[in-house]
Amino acid sequence: MIRLGLLILATLAGLVVVLWQLGDGAAPDRVPAAAPTASAPATPQPPEPAAPLASEAPSGIVPAARQTPEQAPRFPGPPLEPSPEFAAGTPAPDLPPGAAGATLYVTADRVNMRSGPGTGNPVVTGLDGGTAVEALGPPDAEWVQIRTPSGQEGFVSGQFLSTQAP
Structure with a gap:
């Protein structure tokens, strides 16, 4: 055990000597202090300004703009068209006139507007009592397709709708 410890200690000492010989012998964070002169008091000197940076990159460096290729969509696809259910307010052609x-x-007081006719369809929104809606289908059906003042479309049970204002 003692021999192993001595071997490690000798190796470390050898590394320190080699590094000391290869380096300049002074620690990098220590700067030798200038000897003060006895005849004149020491006045602090302003630091020299740093050299300005070169405006062009060194010849071995490629600018990032030339390294990165411009990204282009691979498959742009056809132009988008509006969905038929959001057409410009035209009624469906199979509705009776009027x-x-x-x-x-x-x-x-409060009615659920659903995405389809029947209680099995999800609720789109709730409508408060007295809300005026536009019928998109026959107003006397069991489930009436309507449009709210905000433009949402859905179905409400016909028993909760009336042509008479409250």
């Missing part, structure tokens, strides 16, 4: 556009009013 059915679309009738103003109906919600008669209950």
